[in-house]
Amino acid sequence: MKGYYHGVAPWSQKLDLTIPFNDLEALRHTLEQHAGQLAGLIAQADMHGNLVDNALLACSDHYYGFSADQFARLGTRLTTGLVAAAHDEDFTLVSSGEPALFYLRLADDHSLMLHQEWVAECVQRGVFITSHHNHFINAALTETDVDMTIDIARHASFIVRKRHPLWS
Helix, strand or coil, X not given: CCCCCCCCCHXXXXXXXXXXXXXXXXXXXXXXXXXCCCCCCCCCCCECCCCCXXXXXXXXXXXXXXXXXXXXXXXXXXXXXXXXXXXXXXXXXXXXXXXXXXXXXXXXXXXXXXXXXXXXXXXXXXXXXXXXXXXXXXXXXXXXXXXXHHHHHHHHHHHHHHHCCCCC
């Protein structure tokens, strides 16, 4: 997939053919153009690259035998709360992708420096999030964890806004 992070394994870094995400016509063309020459196709139903908003995630809950409802409910509560916490300090936090696999970015910050500062404030207070990668919900996450995470994000937003009162 063009513009996509393929992993760190050496074999994944040497992909010769890339196709834009969600472009079935490009896929058909590539398969026709290289008929009989391809050993395999690595594909996935979601785009969750780095430094880009996520798009279209297919759930695998039926295959693995669990209900995605818990993840969707907690993930929605978490991402909605994080966005609201940032908004309280006049930041526009974007959460994209499915609630169980979401990407965060401050829309106000094209340099990513402010976003990294906000992430660092969260991490220093016990919330492990990353500044350049997706976030995953798991079955161990509780309502209490979500509440604590939102509170910490609200405090981090306050601190970053205090340091950068004119940034927007």
